[in-house]
Amino acid sequence: MQALVEFPIKRSYHDAPVLVAVFAHPDDETFSAGGVLAGHALAGWSVKLVCATAGERATNGRGALSDHEFKTLRLHELTMAIEALGVDALFLLDWGDGDIPQRNDQESVAELLKIMKQTAPVVVITFGPDGISGHPDHVALHRLTTEAFRQYARSAHPNDISPQLYYVTASAAIPLCCKDRENTPASLPPTVRMDIQAGWERKRAAMEAYVSQQHILQSLQNNPPGWQSREELFHRAYPPVIEENKKNA
Ligand SMILES: [Zn+2]
Numbered sequence: 700m701q702a703l704v705e706f707p708i709k710r711s712y713h714d715a716p717v718l719v720a721v722f723a724h725p726d727d728e729t730f731s732a733g734g735v736l737a738g739h740a741l742a743g744w745s746v747k748l749v750c751a752t753a754g755e756r757a758t759n760g761r762g763a764l765s766d767h768e769f770k771t772l773r774l775h776e777l778t779m780a781i782e783a784l785g786v787d788a789l790f791l792l793d794w795g796d797g798d799i800p801q802r803n804d805q806e807s808v809a810e811l812l813k814i815m816k817q818t819a820p821v822v823v824i825t826f827g828p829d830g831i832s833g834h835p836d837h838v839a840l841h842r843l844t845t846e847a848f849r850q851y852a853r854s855a856h857p858n859d860i861s862p863q864l865y866y867v868t869a870s871a872a873i874p875l876c877c878k879d880r881e882n883t884p885a886s887l888p889p890t891v892r893m894d895i896q897a898g899w900e901r902k903r904a905a906m907e908a909y910v911s912q913q914h915i916l917q918s919l920q921n922n923p924p925g926w927q928s929r930e931e932l933f934h935r936a937y938p939p940v941i942e943e944n945k946k947n948a
Contacts, residue, residue, distance in 0.1 A: 734895025
C-alpha cells in the first residue's frame with residue numbers, strides 16, 4: 700500500500716513508524732482520513748489518534764439519551780471505530796465539544812506537543828485552515844496542531860527523520876453534509892492523492908460503528924461519486940510541496 704512517507708518497516712512493534720492524527724470529535728477521523736489511517740495500520744505503521752473532545756454536543760443521534768448517556772455512547776462508538784481502523788492508541792483530551800476556540804491556546808498547544816514528543820510521529824495529520832466544514836472547533840484545532848507541530852519539528856527526532864505535517868482537504872469521499880457551513884475559511888489545494896482501496900473495508904466498518912451518526916454515512920451513500928471514491932486528498936504543509944517547475948526555475 701502507498702504510504703505518506705516511505706519508511707523502512709521493521710518487525711518490532713516498537714520500531715514501527717508512527718502516524719498521529721489530531722481531530723476534534725469522534726467520527727472526524729473516520730470520515731475525513733479513515734482510509735489512510737487504516738491503510739497505514741495495515742502496512743505496519745503505529746497509528747494513534749488524538750481526539751480533542753467527546754463530541755457530546757452533537758445535535759444528531761441524541762434521541763432520548765441524557766447528556767451523560769450520549770457522551771458515553773459517542774465514546775463507545777469512537778472506541779469501536781478506531782478498533783476497526785487499527786488505531787493502537789487513543790488520546791482523548793475531553794476539552795469540551797464546542798469549547799476549543801475559547802480555551803487557552805498555550806495550554807492546548809502544550810498538551811498536543813507533549814503527545815507528539817511522547818509518541819514521536821513521522822507523520823501528523825490534522826484539519827486544514829477550512830476545517831473541512833468550517834466548524835470552529837476544527838478551525839481552531841488546525842491552528843493549535845500546526846503550532847504544536849512547528850515546535851515538535853524543531854526538537855530532536857528518532858533516526859533524524861524529519862516529521863511531516865498533512866492537512867485533510869475536501870474530496871468526493873467526504874460526505875456532503877460536512878461541507879455546508881457558511882463563512883468557511885478558504886481551503887488549501889490537495890497536493891497528495893492517497894489510494895485508500897487497501898483500507899476501504901476497515902473505513903467502511905468504522906463508518907458503520909457510528910450508529911448515532913448514520914446520517915453522515917447515508918449522505919455519503921446517497922452520493923455515488925463519493926461512495927465509490929477510493930481516494931483521500933491531503934495538502935502537505937510541512938515540508939511544503941515544491942512544484943517541479945518552481946524547483947527548476
Ligand atoms: Zn468534527
